[in-house]
Structure formats: C-alpha cells, structure tokens
Amino acid sequence: MEIRAYDELYVESAQNNLGNVLDYALNTMGVDIDKFESMFIVSDVSKQFEAGNPAYVCGKNGCELAKMILDQSGISYEPMDDVMYVDKSPEYWTGWILAYYQWYSGDIFREILSVKSMKDILGMYSIYHETDIMRFVEYMNKKKEEVYPVTKLRLFRDNSNLSQAELAKLSGVSIRQIQLFEQKKRDINKTQVTTLLRLSRALSCNMEDLVE
Numbered sequence: 001m002e003i004r005a006y007d008e009l010y011v012e013s014a015q016n017n018l019g020n021v022l023d024y025a026l027n028t029m030g031v032d033i034d035k036f037e038s039m040f041i042v043s044d045v046s047k048q049f050e051a052g053n054p055a056y057v058c059g060k061n062g063c064e065l066a067k068m069i070l071d072q073s074g075i076s077y078e079p080m081d082d083v084m085y086v087d088k089s090p091e092y093w094t095g096w097i098l099a100y101y102q103w104y105s106g107d108i109f110r111e112i113l114s115v116k117s118m119k120d121i122l123g124m125y126s127i128y129h130e131t132d133i134m135r136f137v138e139y140m141n142k143k144k145e146e147v148y149p150v151t152k153l154r155l156f157r158d159n160s161n162l163s164q165a166e167l168a169k170l171s172g173v174s175i176r177q178i179q180l181f182e183q184k185k186r187d188i189n190k191t192q193v194t195t196l197l198r199l200s201r202a203l204s205c206n207m208e209d210l211v212e
Contacts, residue, residue, distance in 0.1 A: 004103055006052030011103050013058035014049065015096040020062020020084045021045070021069070022095035022118070029066065029077055033091075037118040039073040041110045049099070050108050062095075090125040094118055100133060101140055106164060111183065115144050148183040153210050156203040157182075171202035188212060 006014070021040075025031045040046050045065050048056040056065065063082035070077055088096075098121060102109055116124075128136045157167050157178075164182070168175040173195055180186035188196070189211050196207040203210075 004052075004106060005050060006054070006057055006103070010052075010054065010057050011100060014103060015099040017057065017060070017062050017065060018049065018099035019088065019092040019094075019096035021066045022062075022098075023085070023089050023092040024063045024083070025066040025069070026091045027089060028063075028080060028083055029070070031070070031075075033119050033122065034117070036069070037113060039069050039075070040118075041113060043069045043072050045069050045072075046109045049102065090122055090129070093125055093129050094122045097121065097128070097133070097136055101137060104137055105140070105144075107144075107179075111179070112140070112144075115140065115147050151182050151184060151188070152212060153178070153188060153199065153203075154182045156205055156209065160203055162203075167199070167202055171198040173198050184212075 022036075025036050026033055045056060045068055060068075061082060062084060067077075098109070098112070098118070101107075102112060105112070124136070124139075128139075157164070160167075162170070164175050164178050167173070168178055177186065177195070178199075181188045181191070193207070196210060199210060200207045
C-alpha cells in the first residue's frame, strides 16, 4: 500500500487550490508560465503541498497561495482582489492535474516538472481534460521512466511491493536519498557500505544486487 503525504479525502481540495493558484497567477496577474514555474518549485507553497500541510492543501485559497509565491520570489505586483471563476480555464486544469499527480506519485514538484513543464502540461489540456485522470498518470509515469531509467534499487523495491516511503521507514535511509539513487542523481555505487547494507536487508537481497 502506498503511503502518501495526505489522505485521499483532501485531494479534491488540493487540486482545486493548485488549480486556482495557476489560474490566478497566469490569467489574472499575467505572470509568464515558465517564470511562475521557476518561482513555484522553490517556494514554501510547493514544499508544504508535498508535505501535505492542511493549511496549504485545503486551508488558504489559491489566490492567497499565488501571492505568497510571488512575495517569496520578491516579485512586485499590483494589488488585486481574490477572484476564482466558476468556469475553469486550461490553466486551472494544469494546476488541478499537477496536484493530483504529485499526490498520487509522491514525487516532489521539481522532479515532476523536470519530466514535463507546466507549459507542456497546459498543452495537454485538449487531450486529457475530459478523460479518466489515470490516463494522464500513466502517461506521466511512462515519460518519467524515459527520463529516469529504472535502477536495480527500483526493481527490487517494486518486487517487494514497497513505496519509497515504506522502504525509507524499513531501512532507515532517507526517502530523499532513495529518490536520488532511483533517479541516478546520486551514484549508489559510491554510497557508504552501511547505506547499502540497510537497503539490502530491507529488500531481502545482497548488497551487490543493488550496485549498478
């Protein structure tokens, strides 16, 4: 069973919030989408979403969150009323689908957006906005595997039916370190022997099995 940052009960609120963040920032405030993506991925807002902080996922509204992102980036803007429209734009859908995929995958936004940018996802609106949401999930998973080829660690983890969070808990190795190994951003061949030993014990394999 996957361990996610927050309960499925709050996913709809998270999707609505992030949808309104993008709609307000891009359409009402007129921020460039690439520029906003750069601000978003380093903001506290993205990190609090990833952690499942209820004040961000379902507490504050999307307009407040968009302003927080701009404030943290030091961007000045004209004061505007909080406006969230009933008719949802493609930009809203982009945030809406992005929030779902982040919750479902457990990946951080920076990694998701390194596979497909906000602009790329916005361009998928006409294809995916009326389909089952899992079609988008499957597409993103496939693209992620192309960008981050499957490692031996990932294969053993999948065969053990463990999420990254579950493996982190069993092994005592941080989830961030496991993510970096699986994405080949950190060389598992050069890690400490104690780290390999912890992972191999949790996965019931030999240390050598995890070496690339």
